[in-house]
Amino acid sequence: MADTQHLKDLVTQVRRDIVRQVHAVSSGHPGGSLGCTEFLVTLYNEVMDHDPSFNMDGINEDLFFLSNGHISPVFYSVLARAGYFPVSELSTFRKLNTRLQGHPTTHEGLPGVRIASGSLGQGMSVAIGAAQVKKLNGDDKTVFTLHGDGELQEGQIWEAAMYAAANKVDNLISTIDVNGQQIDGSTDQVLALGDLRNKFEAFGWDVITVHKGNDVDAIITGMKEAMDLTRKGKPVCILLHTEMGNGIDFMMGSHAWHGIAPNDEQLAEALRQNPETLGDY
Amino acid sequence: MKIYENTGSKDTRSGFGDGLTELGKKNENVVALCADLTGSLKMNAFADNHPERFFQVGIAEANMMGIAAGMTIGGKIPFTGTFANFSTGRVYDQIRQSIAYSDKNVKICASHSGLTLGEDGATHQILEDIGLMKMLPGMTVINTCDYNQTKAATLAIAEHHGPVYLRFGRPKVANFTPENGTFEIGKAVMLQEGTDVTIIATGHLVWEALEAAKTLNEKGISAEVINIHTIKPLDEAAIIASAKKTGCVVTAEEHNYLGGLGESVARTLAMHHPTAQEFVATQDTFGESGTPAQLLEKYGLNAENIALKAEKVISRK
Missing domain, CATH: 3.40.50.970 (Thiamin diphosphate (ThDP)-binding fold, Pyr/PP domains)
Structure with a gap:
């Protein structure tokens, strides 16, 4: 296995960015952001072939669509630290006149964002459209999405899942953040999702499970496996098992930190647990 | 005419x-x-x-x-x-x-x-x-x-x-606009110049508006007919100019009077040139089964009702 220390350092720094952004405006969604930090850091720095100079059409680039837009703090941090826009701009998160809106949007012209998301369940459809156009354009790159597990309660996801398999959209890798939590409680309590592997397989997808979804090495292995399955006639689903609030002990193991911000003391403790690695914004 | x-x-x-x-x-x-x-x-x-x-x-x-x-x-x-x-x-x-x-x-x-x-x-x-x-x-x-x-x-x-x-x-x-005509988004089409009343119509009711203008003409009423094919952005200048000329307006559309063309016209006139207006549109109801002609008649979306509304709005001048 290649040395992944640089990714782990980036993960720690992104965690600091997440809690600092949310703390500064006392709003935002740290729990899911922290749970998906290792995944997005790995995707943007180890897996995707992408160009931070940013062109909306993304010809001959891998594309990523964030469907669960509320985890914008991690998305913005990963984009900024990949070079899409200055990391200093993270200080404008959710403030008036910012490009870093509460939920991601193309409307303010933030480089790296190709669709607005926040109203759940729409990103897979958008990604399918982009993936089919890649095929029309003779572009052999891959389209990635990320969804919350609670988001799978939206019916449009299953319209899209049916369509992608029926139309052999096999340049699409959709990852489900399986953290078992949503706003009102656990997914089992709110609306049980059932057997997700069986559901996606029944819809005609190839399914990979990454049990250690907060482990960079496990994610790399899972993504390689997923990439190997592309262009074989089926869309690919990754069931990424994560811990909401990962990396900050008091935010883990609960849905409580879905959408609330840490206070000053909690921020200090969160930062103490994640020492600065690449420089704060 | x-x-x-x-x-x-x-x-x-x-x-x-x-x-x-x-x-x-x-x-x-x-x-x-x-x-x-x-x-x-x-x-x-x-x-x-x-x-x-x-x-x-x-x-x-x-x-x-x-x-x-x-x-x-x-x-x-x-x-x-x-x-x-x-x-x-x-x-x-x-x-x-x-x-x-x-x-x-x-x-x-x-x-x-x-x-x-x-x-x-x-x-x-x-x-x-x-x-x-x-x-x-x-x-x-x-x-x-x-x-x-x-x-x-x-x-x-x-x-x-x-x-x-x-x-x-x-x-x-009815198919009556020019074959292979140009289409300019946001630009009203003046179909009939007139002096007594302006009829602003969209969609299927444009032909009905032209038929109404014929009936009105027989009664000695000169109706101006404007086809608003683009409801947004609205050609406000065309609407204001016509309202200034005729002094009253009828809007006609196959849509609820709430939220449709008529409301956009009313807003434009209220801001720039307050003018009496009548609405040919459905009156905050759902539709029902029937033939298109029967439905247009029952809900008053036809030439006959446009002409009636034109006479009514003229009386309000």
Whole structure:
């Protein structure tokens, strides 16, 4: 296995960015952001072939669509630290006149964002459209999405899942953040999702499970496996098992930190647990 | 008085279908999506000519809107096709977030709008779609009046960058605008100059407005008739100029009076030149089953009622 220390350092720094952004405006969604930090850091720095100079059409680039837009703090941090826009701009998160809106949007012209998301369940459809156009354009790159597990309660996801398999959209890798939590409680309590592997397989997808979804090495292995399955006639689903609030002990193991911000003391403790690695914004 | 001749009744949806067929041949970036209504939308020829650019999404309109938004990434110009109800009310949030707010170059093409869908009844007869679409920031809203104009509009919206709602219908109606005419988005068309009353109509009711003008003319009333095919952006200058000339206005549309063309005209006049106005539109009701002609008569969306409203509004001057 290649040395992944640089990714782990980036993960720690992104965690600091997440809690600092949310703390500064006392709003935002740290729990899911922290749970998906290792995944997005790995995707943007180890897996995707992408160009931070940013062109909306993304010809001959891998594309990523964030469907669960509320985890914008991690998305913005990963984009900024990949070079899409200055990391200093993270200080404008959710403030008036910012490009870093509460939920991601193309409307303010933030480089790296190709669709607005926040109203759940729409990103897979958008990604399918982009993936089919890649095929029309003779572009052999891959389209990635990320969804919350609670988001799978939206019916449009299953319209899209049916369509992608029926139309052999096999340049699409959709990852489900399986953290078992949503706003009102656990997914089992709110609306049980059932057997997700069986559901996606029944819809005609190839399914990979990454049990250690907060482990960079496990994610790399899972993504390689997923990439190997592309262009074989089926869309690919990754069931990424994560811990909401990962990396900050008091935010883990609960849905409580879905959408609330840490206070000053909690921020200090969160930062103490994640020492600065690449420089704060 | 200018006399307009019906060159042979045709459905506006066929104008869309034929426009799309032509676009398919001349613009390789045009792609089309349909939710199991290819025949009804007259998209068969495009689908046959360009199977690689035609996407059958099944009965899944929400997914269709999302896919269309995604297809703009990479430079395509997606045209979606389904009934007006399923093009708007059913998928409002998908259009709002993934298309309008995301500034995507999607053309939402909606057939079977209004009461003239006929026998299928109120579940399918949306009378609120103009309102829904005109409220979305950045959305262009077009309601064409006949076959020729619908074909011209279909060609024109491909050249316009930004989301568009193109509304047309099912029944065969008079075809009277010029064949292969130009279509300028946002530009009112003066059909008949007059001095006593202005009739501002959109969609299927434009022909009815011309018929009403004939009746009024026989009574010695000079009616000006303006075809507003683009409800947003609205040609305010044309409306204000005509209201200043005639001093009263009748608006006519196959839509609820709440949220439709009439309200846009009223807002324009209230701000710039307060003018008496009567509304030919449905009165905050759902539709019902019946033939298109029966429904237009029952709900007062015809030449006879436009003429009555014209006389009424003149009396209010």
